[in-house]
Structures are given as C-alpha cells and as structure tokens.
Amino acid sequence: MISCRDFMDEIGNYLEGDLAEEVRRKLEAHLAHCKSCTVICDSALKTIRVVTESNSFELDDAEFLPLADKIMERIRLPRD
Amino acid sequence: MKLREQWGFVPNLLQREPLPEQLASAVSLIDAVLFKESTVPRMSKELILMTLAVATGNTYWVGIHLQVLLLMGMPEDTVLAAARDFRTAPLGDNDKALLKFAVEAATLGRYSGSADERFTDAVALVGLSIYLNAVTKPADPVPDFGPWTHPSVPAPDLCDPSIAIEPLEPLIERAFTERPVLRDTLWRAADVALLRGQFPKTDFPATTGSSQTICDPDPDGALVASARKGDTKAFEELVHKHGRRVYRTLAGILGDQEEARDVMQDTFLKAFRRLNSFEGRSRFSTWLITIGTNAAIEKLRERRPTDSLDEGLTDGEGAFRPRLLQAWGDSPEQRYGKLQMKELVQREVRRLPVAYRAAVVLRDIEELSTREAAEVLGLEVPTLKSRLLRGRLLLREALSPHFASTSKGALA
Numbered sequence: 001m002i003s004c005r006d007f008m009d010e011i012g013n014y015l016e017g018d019l020a021e022e023v024r025r026k027l028e029a030h031l032a033h034c035k036s037c038t039v040i041c042d043s044a045l046k047t048i049r050v051v052t053e054s055n056s057f058e059l060d061d062a063e064f065l066p067l068a069d070k071i072m073e074r075i076r077l078p079r080d
Numbered sequence: 081m082k083l084r085e086q087w088g089f090v091p092n093l094l095q096r097e098p099l100p101e102q103l104a105s106a107v108s109l110i111d112a113v114l115f116k117e118s119t120v121p122r123m124s125k126e127l128i129l130m131t132l133a134v135a136t137g138n139t140y141w142v143g144i145h146l147q148v149l150l151l152m153g154m155p156e157d158t159v160l161a162a163a164r165d166f167r168t169a170p171l172g173d174n175d176k177a178l179l180k181f182a183v184e185a186a187t188l189g190r191y192s193g194s195a196d197e198r199f200t201d202a203v204a205l206v207g208l209s210i211y212l213n214a215v216t217k218p219a220d221p222v223p224d225f226g227p228w229t230h231p232s233v234p235a236p237d238l239c240d241p242s243i244a245i246e247p248l249e250p251l252i253e254r255a256f257t258e259r260p261v262l263r264d265t266l267w268r269a270a271d272v273a274l275l276r277g278q279f280p281k282t283d284f285p286a287t288t289g290s291s292q293t294i295c296d297p298d299p300d301g302a303l304v305a306s307a308r309k310g311d312t313k314a315f316e317e318l319v320h321k322h323g324r325r326v327y328r329t330l331a332g333i334l335g336d337q338e339e340a341r342d343v344m345q346d347t348f349l350k351a352f353r354r355l356n357s358f359e360g361r362s363r364f365s366t367w368l369i370t371i372g373t374n375a376a377i378e379k380l381r382e383r384r385p386t387d388s389l390d391e392g393l394t395d396g397e398g399a400f401r402p403r404l405l406q407a408w409g410d411s412p413e414q415r416y417g418k419l420q421m422k423e424l425v426q427r428e429v430r431r432l433p434v435a436y437r438a439a440v441v442l443r444d445i446e447e448l449s450t451r452e453a454a455e456v457l458g459l460e461v462p463t464l465k466s467r468l469l470r471g472r473l474l475l476r477e478a479l480s481p482h483f484a485s486t487s488k489g490a491l492a
Contacts, residue, residue, distance in 0.1 A: 011469065012465050012466070012469035013465075015469070016450065016465070018450075036405050039406070039407045040405065040476070042408065043407070043408045043476050043479075043480060043483070044472055044473060046412050047472055047475050047479055048444055048472060049413070050412055050413055050483075051429070051440065051445060051475065052444050052445065052447065053413060054421050054424075054425040054426075055422060056328075056332070056422050056425045056445060057327070057328040057329075057340075057426060057445065058324065059324050059328075064324055064327070067327075067344065067345070068319050068320055068323055070345060071319055071323075071345050071349070072312065072316050072319065074345065074349055075312060075348070076312055
C-alpha cells in the first residue's frame with residue numbers, strides 16, 4: 001500500500017497521464033480510500049483544464065493585425 | 081568507417097556528406113546493437129533485421145541485409161527462403177524462435193512463448209529496425225542492390241488460445257538498460273511511444289503528433305525555405321500564423337501586455353535575421369517560441385536584476401505541501417463569466433515565480449509537449465516536469481478559494 005507521500009511523489013506523472021500501468025493502479029487504489037489526495041488530484045486536474053480553456057492572453061484581430069504590420073515594416077527596412 | 085569494415089560496403093543512405101544527425105544516430109545504433117558482440121550471433125542478428133525489414137515492408141533494408149548475409153557466406157537458397165517465409169525456411173530452431181519473437185514484437189507489439197536473454201537482443205534489434213524504417217523513407221535512398229520485390233509475408237498466427245500473450249514492456253526496459261544508446265537515440269529522434277506498445281504494421285511508425293519526429297515534417301518547412309531566400313511575403317505568413325501564439329506565451333511569462341508587444345516584435349525580427357542559422361532540428365514554431373521565451377526571461381532579469389530566475393522556488397522534498405483541501409465543484413469554469421475567468425487565470429499565472437510560470441505557460445497554455453517545453457526552456461525533462469508540477473499546484477491553491485464547493489465564489 002502506498003502512502004500519501006508516495007502519491008504526491010507520483011502526482012506529476014499522474015496528471016500528465018504518463019505512468020506505467022502498474023503504478024497507475026496503485027495510485028488509484030490509494031485514491032479510492034484517501035479523501036485528501038483525491039481532492040488535491042481532482043482540483044489539480046481542474047486547474048489545468050481551467051487554465052487551458054481560459055483563452056488567457058489572447059489577442060483579437062483588431063489588436064494583432066497592426067502589430068503584424070509593424071513587424072513587417074521593420075523587417076522591410078534596410079538593416080540598421 | 082565501421083560500416084565498410086563490418087559490411088564491406090557503405091549503404092547509399094549513409095553516404096551523405098556531411099551525415100545528418102538522424103543518420104549519424106542510425107550508424108551509432110547499428111554499431112551498438114548489431115556490430116557489438118552479444119549473446120546472439122552476428123549472422124542471426126542480420127537475419128533478424130532482414131526478416132523485420134520484410135515484415136515491415138522496408139525493401140531498402142531487405143536488400144542491404146540480404147546482401148550482407150550472402151557476403152557472410154549464408155547459402156543463397158537459404159537466404160531467399162528466409163526472406164520469403166522464415167517459418168518454412170531451412171533455419172535452426174533457435175533462429176526460428178528468435179525470428180518469431182521479433183516479427184510478433186514488431187507487428188503486434190506482443191509476443192508468445194517464453195523469453196530468455198537472447199530476446200533482449202532481439203528487442204534491441206526491433207528498436208533498430210523501427211528506427212531505420214523511420215529514417216529511410218524521408219531520405220528515399222537509391223537501392224544499393226536489386227531490384228528486389230517484396231513478397232507478401234502473412235502475419236504470424238497468434239490465434240492458438242493455449243499460447244499466453246506476453247507484454248513487451250519488461251523486455252523493452254531491459255533492452256534500454258543494457259543498451260543506453262538505444263534509449264538515447266530513440267528518445268531523441270522518434271517518439272518512445274513507438275516502442276511502448278505502438279508497433280506499426282506498416283513500415284513507417286505513427287507519431288503521437290507532439291514533438292517533431294523524423295516522419296513528421298515541419299508544416300512550415302516550405303515557408304521557412306522561401307523566407308530564408310529573402311521572400312518577405314513568406315515570412316509575413318509565418319508572422320500571421322504564429323504571432324498570436326508568440327504573444328500569448330510572452331504575455332503569460334511577462335505578465336505585461338505592452339512589454340509582450342515589444343518583445344514579440346523583437347522576437348520576429350531576431351528570427352528573421354537568424355533564419356540562416358535555423359537548422360531544422362526542431363519545428364520552426366518551437367524555435368520561434370524559444371527565441372521569444374529567452375527574450376522574455378531576459379527582460380524579466382533586466383527589470384529586477386538582483387532576482388534570479390529561481391526566485392521563489394522551493395527546494396527539496398517536502399518543502400511544498402498542498403493546503404486548502406476543500407473539494408471543488410464539478411464545473412469550475414461555469415462559476416464565472418468568460419472574461420472574469422480569463423482575468424482570474426491571467427492574474428494568478430502572473431503571480432507565480434517565473435520558473436514555474438514559464439513551465440505552466442508553455443505546457444498548459446501553449447500546450448507544447450513536455451519534451452518541447454523542456455527544449456524551449458533549455459531544461460532536462462525531469463526538471464521541467466518538477467517545475468510544471470509546482471506551478472500547477474501553486475495555481476491550484478490560488479484558485480481554490482474561488483472554486484471550492486463551499487465558497488461563495490467571490491473574486492478576491
């Protein structure tokens with residue numbers, strides 16, 4: 001049986017889905033009876049989802065196109 | 081040259097001057113797996129490679145190994161019979177067992193029967209064969225011998241229910257341990273996923289689509305080639321294609337829109353000026369993001385020169401213990417409107433220590449693979465993973481007050 005400490009050691013790979021079958025099973029067995037680790041794991045997965053889906057730092061066309069033009073203007077200038 | 085020494089000739093594929101990195105790796109791998117003495121006799125190894133080439137339809141390498149076997153003195157009838165169908169060819173039982181194992185492993189990702197230490201060698205040979213398949217097609221070499229037509233080899237029959245099917249994983253691990261160069265080369269040049277249960281039935285392996293692999297050419301290849309010759313229209317297309325992404329990464333790392341705009345311009349200018357030194361080892365977009373990320377981190381150092389990138393990092397085991405153990409509701413993203421969510425995430429990402437912030441921005445916002453993100457930041461993969469985890473857990477803590485089921489959901 002693995003401890004919470006062991007679980008936290010592997011949580012990174014668990015969140016990435018990057019685990020050998022055997023290890024994953026052991027971790028899930030731990031989650032089945034450990035409320036704290038389940039909460040951490042669940043909220044961590046949701047955190048990643050929220051961040052990925054938040055469309056943060058996006059530029060719309062009105063903001064982006066003038067920037068693109070400015071870049072090309074500088075590129076087409078003779079080298080300074 | 082090793083190849084000439086061992087084979088008596090150098091295959092056309094490997095005669096390029098200078099040898100591109102992937103092909104140089106092929107030579108190292110051939111040396112470590114095929115030429116180096118091990119439990120399996122050299123001739124048997126060539127036989128295995130020929131059979132694997134037949135099974136995976138790689139006629140180029142069939143020709144090579146067939147020729148080598150003839151040069152090594154195997155009777156022509158035997159060689160040709162083995163190429164047609166090893167199961168009925170006049171070969172020893174040992175060889176047949178190894179061949180059966182290798183072909184099953186390569187085409188089905190499993191094996192039947194018991195494995196001994198010779199099978200570790202066979203796994204290494206399967207790995208070599210997959211790698212050679214991967215590097216051969218794009219290079220499209222002229223066949224050295226032949227023409228040689230590919231006979232159809234029926235897939236091995238594993239339908240006998242009395243035969244237990246074994247997974248390859250433990251043997252692969254052992255092969256990697258005994259032949260580190262196998263792991264290094266395959267890791268570097270093709271997805272390890274190839275070997276981890278995704279053995280192809282065709283000669284060219286599927287990729288997981290993440291980081292650049294040999295069989296997965298850069299979608300920007302043509303545009304980059306034109307831009308290199310001075311075609312500014314082509315470069316403009318690249319700006320439009322990748323500009324928003326670059327901005328997003330920079331804004332995430334810098335935490336400031338104005339600065340992000342400035343650095344974005346500098347990034348593209350640098351990229352344009354350095355186009356000739358871009359070697360195509362990674363995708364153009366990865367290279368571009370690397371330039372941008374470096375520029376952003378440099379900018380942060382300029383801002384606060386006394387702080388290092390490692391500011392705020394916690395060291396060692398146990399230094400970071402998650403607190404705030406309230407469960408979140410099922411759909412946190414529905415708690416707030418889109419704009420509020422966006423601002424919340426932006427604010428909290430900005431608050432992360434830079435090293436963690438960069439990892440999270442690249443992996444969770446830009447959705448680069450772990451390997452690409454590590455490459456961009458110039459880190460070893462385990463270091464990147466550790467920073468990514470810390471970043472994610474810190475974000476979790478910062479967001480918890482907003483999304484925990486019992487909270488009222490007020491933005492602080």
